[in-house]
Amino acid sequence: MQFWQPTTTHQARIARAALLRTIREFFYTRNVLEVDTPLLSKGTVTDEHLEAFDTCFNYDQSGKPTKLYLQTSPEYAMKRLLCADSGSIYQICKAFRHESEGRWHNPEFTMLEWYRVGFDHVALMDEVDALLQETLGTEPSDKMSYQQAFQTYLNIDPLCANDEELLEAMEQQGIDIHEPETLSFDSKLQLLFSYIIEPQIGSNTPCFIYDFPATQAALARLNSDDPRVAERFEVYFKGAELANGFNELNAANEQRKRFENDNEKRRASGLSSKPIDENFLNALEAGLPLCSGVALGVDRLLMLKTEAKHISDVINFPVSRA
Amino acid sequence: MAYYSTNEFKGGLKIMLDGEPCNILENEYVKPGKGQAFNRVKIRKLISGKVLEKTFRSGESVEGADVMDTELAYLYTDGEFYHFMNNDTFEQIAADEKAVGENKKWLVENDVCTITLWNGSPITVTPPNFVELEITETDPGLKGDTAGTGGKPATLTTGAVVRVPLFVQTGEVIRVDTRSGEYVSRAQK
Numbered sequence: 001m002q003f004w005q006p007t008t009t010h011q012a013r014i015a016r017a018a019l020l021r022t023i024r025e026f027f028y029t030r031n032v033l034e035v036d037t038p039l040l041s042k043g044t045v046t047d048e049h050l051e052a053f054d055t056c057f058n059y060d061q062s063g064k065p066t067k068l069y070l071q072t073s074p075e076y077a078m079k080r081l082l083c084a085d086s087g088s089i090y091q092i093c094k095a096f097r098h099e100s101e102g103r104w105h106n107p108e109f110t111m112l113e114w115y116r117v118g119f120d121h122v123a124l125m126d127e128v129d130a131l132l133q134e135t136l137g138t139e140p141s142d143k144m145s146y147q148q149a150f151q152t153y154l155n156i157d158p159l160c161a162n163d164e165e166l167l168e169a170m171e172q173q174g175i176d177i178h179e180p181e182t183l184s185f186d187s188k189l190q191l192l193f194s195y196i197i198e199p200q201i202g203s204n205t206p207c208f209i210y211d212f213p214a215t216q217a218a219l220a221r222l223n224s225d226d227p228r229v230a231e232r233f234e235v236y237f238k239g240a241e242l243a244n245g246f247n248e249l250n251a252a253n254e255q256r257k258r259f260e261n262d263n264e265k266r267r268a269s270g271l272s273s274k275p276i277d278e279n280f281l282n283a284l285e286a287g288l289p290l291c292s293g294v295a296l297g298v299d300r301l302l303m304l305k306t307e308a309k310h311i312s313d314v315i316n317f318p319v320s321r322a
Numbered sequence: 323m324a325y326y327s328t329n330e331f332k333g334g335l336k337i338m339l340d341g342e343p344c345n346i347l348e349n350e351y352v353k354p355g356k357g358q359a360f361n362r363v364k365i366r367k368l369i370s371g372k373v374l375e376k377t378f379r380s381g382e383s384v385e386g387a388d389v390m391d392t393e394l395a396y397l398y399t400d401g402e403f404y405h406f407m408n409n410d411t412f413e414q415i416a417a418d419e420k421a422v423g424e425n426k427k428w429l430v431e432n433d434v435c436t437i438t439l440w441n442g443s444p445i446t447v448t449p450p451n452f453v454e455l456e457i458t459e460t461d462p463g464l465k466g467d468t469a470g471t472g473g474k475p476a477t478l479t480t481g482a483v484v485r486v487p488l489f490v491q492t493g494e495v496i497r498v499d500t501r502s503g504e505y506v507s508r509a510q511k
Contacts, residue, residue: 099380100361176377177376
């Protein structure tokens with residue numbers, strides 16, 4: 001094997017260029033502005049299950065070596081632009097996650113992220129659907145709430161169920177894992193979702209799952225009628241988790257609380273806490289307009305477009321050849 | 323023995339599970355968008371032969387299994403053990419009935435088999451993909467049958483029974499695919 005060589009075919013590279021052009025035209029005709037934000041940041045994500053790469057900047061104005069993090073998504077920086085009255089914006093950039101490679105994963109990947117001022121998550125789901133129809137030629141998508149999905153495929157109400165019911169369902173479904181009782185409630189839901197529900201949805205046309213449990217809200221606002229769920233959605237198609245969107249939380253104090261809770265969870269699991277992005281929280285203080293945003297994995301979109309089996313078929317030099 | 327982190331999982335890696343050496347067949351990295359990462363692994367237990375699916379938390383470590391394949395020529399059986407020899411070093415190893423299992427019916431003297439050793443002891447014996455064996459008993463072919471209606475059973479010197487075409491007779495040597503147990507052809511003289 002020649003490790004200097006790309007893992008892609010030239011056809012795949014042409015397909016990538018064509019896809020990027022289609023995406024840019026899609027937003028151009030909709031009057032959404034392309035922006036550019038830094039990959040390095042002093043603050044980073046606090047999610048328990050998301051690790052950022054970090055590096056040291058030796059020439060900081062403070063005179064001290066400063067830790068900088070590679071972004072896991074351009075979310076905080078783009079929201080700072082929104083708070084500065086940018087209006088609707090999109091970005092195509094690299095994002096980095098310190099985790100294993102896999103069929104659908106490379107630690108460095110291309111992300112499309114966009115924000116629509118004045119949209120709720122329902123309107124944004126329609127726009128994501130339109131983009132998928134435009135890029136992949138798909139039929140209109142299916143939509144199903146997280147609760148409906150669990151009720152349909154597992155006969156469980158994820159909003160009322162307890163740990164025992166989930167453990168029982170895992171056993172019934174033959175999910176064999178060491179000490180399942182030590183998994184968190186949300187991890188159990190996620191395992192059931194990935195193993196049992198995901199293979200049954202989005203096989204012919206993309207499927208949107210919306211109204212995730214509030215415990216998996218991340219940066220989404222809670223539903224004002226039913227605070228058990230967050231106004232967050234994900235899109236699944238042919239085995240890929242393609243996009244994740246929020247009706248964006250704009251309350252700075254609530255956002256700070258979530259970051260601090262995350263850090264507490266990290267410490268409880270023996271992980272180090274992460275520096276909260278104060279520039280982002282200060283921007284929220286100044287005021288984030290009502291908006292919804294979504295992040296979409298471009299490499300995965302390209303995999304679906306070219307019917308690739310592995311992400312290395314669409315990334316020239318995956319991490320093993322970096 | 324070494325421990326392997328889930329990052330090192332790949333097809334062919336040998337690990338211990340429930341006290342039994344196992345071979346990893348497939349490894350899939352599963353990472354729900356905002357959730358914990360898992361490795362979903364398809365495993366073959368090397369002694370029982372059972373294939374099962376197991377999920378590990380990413381980052382978990384698992385004990386490796388000291389398992390290796392070696393190519394050895396079959397010599398003979400003493401009724402209890404099956405004796406094999408390394409053709410380069412002349413070192414001999416005996417495998418028990420359990421390790422040989424169903425495959426004993428494909429053991430031909432001097433054929434080189436793959437012996438899987440765990441901590442130095444044979445746990446499985448895999449015969450070559452094709453072996454040549456003599457027919458000890460089969461019905462004489464029926465006249466006029468050329469339609470290939472599925473043939474007839476034939477018993478081989480090792481006791482194996484395979485279906486052969488009607489024109490093949492007792493005393494002939496035939497070539498058999500040991501993976502499917504199917505007749506391939508008459509042996510080349």
